[in-house]
Amino acid sequence: MTTFEASQGRRREVAGTHPVIGGFHPDPSVCRVGEDYYLVNSSFEYSPGVPVWHSADLVRWTQIGNALTGAGRFRAGQAGASRGIYAPTLRFRAGRFWLITTDVSSGGGQLLTSATDPAGPWAPAVVIDGLEGIDPDLAWDDDGACYVTYCSTRPGMEGIAQARVDLERAVALEEPRLVWRGTGLAFPEAPHLYRRDGWWYLVIAEGGTERGHGVCVARARNPEGPFQPAPTNPVFSHRSTTHPVQNTGHADLVETPDGGWAAVYLGVRPRGTTPMFHVNGRETFLAGVDWIDGWPRFDEDRFACEIPDRSFVDTFAGPGLHPRWVSPGAPLQEFVTATGPGVTLAPATCPSGNVSALMARVTDERWRLDVTLDTSGGAAGVLLRLDDQHWCELRAADGSAHAVLRIGPLESRVGEATTGLGPAPTVRIASEPPTHGGPDDIALSVVRDGRGVTLARFDGRYLSTEVAGGFTGRTAGVRALSGTVHVGSVRYEADDAYTGPRP
Numbered sequence: 001m002t003t004f005e006a007s008q009g010r011r012r013e014v015a016g017t018h019p020v021i022g023g024f025h026p027d028p029s030v031c032r033v034g035e036d037y038y039l040v041n042s043s044f045e046y047s048p049g050v051p052v053w054h055s056a057d058l059v060r061w062t063q064i065g066n067a068l069t070g071a072g073r074f075r076a077g078q079a080g081a082s083r084g085i086y087a088p089t090l091r092f093r094a095g096r097f098w099l100i101t102t103d104v105s106s107g108g109g110q111l112l113t114s115a116t117d118p119a120g121p122w123a124p125a126v127v128i129d130g131l132e133g134i135d136p137d138l139a140w141d142d143d144g145a146c147y148v149t150y151c152s153t154r155p156g157m158e159g160i161a162q163a164r165v166d167l168e169r170a171v172a173l174e175e176p177r178l179v180w181r182g183t184g185l186a187f188p189e190a191p192h193l194y195r196r197d198g199w200w201y202l203v204i205a206e207g208g209t210e211r212g213h214g215v216c217v218a219r220a221r222n223p224e225g226p227f228q229p230a231p232t233n234p235v236f237s238h239r240s241t242t243h244p245v246q247n248t249g250h251a252d253l254v255e256t257p258d259g260g261w262a263a264v265y266l267g268v269r270p271r272g273t274t275p276m277f278h279v280n281g282r283e284t285f286l287a288g289v290d291w292i293d294g295w296p297r298f299d300e301d302r303f304a305c306e307i308p309d310r311s312f313v314d315t316f317a318g319p320g321l322h323p324r325w326v327s328p329g330a331p332l333q334e335f336v337t338a339t340g341p342g343v344t345l346a347p348a349t350c351p352s353g354n355v356s357a358l359m360a361r362v363t364d365e366r367w368r369l370d371v372t373l374d375t376s377g378g379a380a381g382v383l384l385r386l387d388d389q390h391w392c393e394l395r396a397a398d399g400s401a402h403a404v405l406r407i408g409p410l411e412s413r414v415g416e417a418t419t420g421l422g423p424a425p426t427v428r429i430a431s432e433p434p435t436h437g438g439p440d441d442i443a444l445s446v447v448r449d450g451r452g453v454t455l456a457r458f459d460g461r462y463l464s465t466e467v468a469g470g471f472t473g474r475t476a477g478v479r480a481l482s483g484t485v486h487v488g489s490v491r492y493e494a495d496d497a498y499t500g501p502r503p
């Protein structure tokens with residue numbers, strides 16, 4: 001679609017400096033079925049949970065659904081910021097996709113679901129008890145025994161642990177055993193176990209998910225170990241480099257149909273002055289993998305790709321909502337009515353206290369979001385959220401609008417437009433070039449005669465992970481503050497794919 005007026009021709013980049021799935025899509029897990037690849041991400045407090053993606057080439061991905069839709073033991077709207085659903089693993093076996101993850105807000109245990117079609121429906125989620133920790137992996141040995149290998153948080157058993165499980169009954173078949181403590185870096189986590197060439201490779205993340213993040217590997221002849229670490233550990237990291245993509249780690253490997261290998265991993269794109277700020281959370285990147293002397297080596301230049309144009313216009317023509325839409329609070333079905341065209345929103349609350357809003361992950365470094373509203377039945381808020389303590393909102397009602405900014409405990413009214421908006425305004429939030437050394441400026445505007453009139457502008461660092469902490473990135477969207485609000489359309493224009501001056 002058309003992007004900003006001032007944008008120019010497309011540019012080419014490689015996957016190593018640009019995500020293959022932009023925006024808050026961390027902890028990628030990938031599997032291949034024939035010529036098709038499927039990938040999932042963690043989703044924290046947002047529901048529906050665990051976005052599911054399809055690709056034919058590992059480079060271009062389309063979201064086909066969300067795996068945790070609220071059935072069974074997954075309860076949406078319960079989790080505070082950066083709690084809820086942590087790293088998942090997706091695997092395919094005997095005609096069925098298996099997905100295992102952790103809901104850290106529901107008292108431990110590993111959450112399991114399955115589907116024959118990864119677009120859904122997914123079975124109601126069940127819990128495997130007795131495996132206290134996060135980041136569960138699934139692997140099967142030649143006899144069909146299924147191993148869950150995970151990051152144990154059990155006191156006295158911290159490290160990478162493992163137990164055989166019965167997936168059909170969702171039970172552990174033995175007490176978990178510690179299989180590796182990692183190489184000695186912080187937080188050995190995110191294990192994945194693979195069979196290759198007579199070895200079992202245990203790939204993990206270490207160093208923490210910040211600038212020290214990396215990928216380490218060990219191998220054994222038996223899936224239960226004993227595991228011997230690679231002499232080249234960490235086999236992949238951008239720590240202490242000036243690479244534009246930082247925090248790289250948490251990899252999952254996949255074999256391609258030609259016998260080659262690739263890895264998806266998470267990384268961030270920090271911008272601005274020191275310590276630099278990343279705002280879109282941890283994103284999904286892609287590298288080739290070579291096996292050198294029996295150990296994996298990452299090749300970030302393997303997959304040259306054109307940066308995708310992630311712009312969209314959603315007029316909610318239905319049927320159903322696009323899978324991009326999520327809520328950090330009450331589940332969407334509790335406050336969104338698809339009236340088609342457009343949607344009607346009502347206010348909603350939930351146990352976590354998080355805002356209930358129709359939100360989409362922001363996927364690009366420079367972008368703008370226009371929301372066309374009908375506020376004749378209530379008051380609307382168009383918001384950009386990092387978490388419940390770091391957000392901004394443009395509130396529109398009765399023909400006027402004002403902007404609110406929340407940074408930690410400080411909440412302030414930062415701009416007004418008092419007249420002439422009418423009952424059907426278009427309001428805009430945009431990421432613009434930084435004026436204070438931050439990653440960007442955020443501008444909140446109302447659109448009059450097709451032009452944005454800015455009510456408030458502030459340094460985007462206040463909606464960054466370096467300021468807010470946590471595991472998530474920015475999401476943008478709309479909610480009803482009172483009464484009912486009709487949303488005619490949401491237009492997201494992304495500029496990452498283009499070169500040239502930006503407006």
Ligand code: 6LW
Binds near residue numbers: 086135189250471
């Ligand atoms: C995840 C852990 C991690 O469970 O961050 O980067 C945690 N790695 O493996 C939350 O995504």
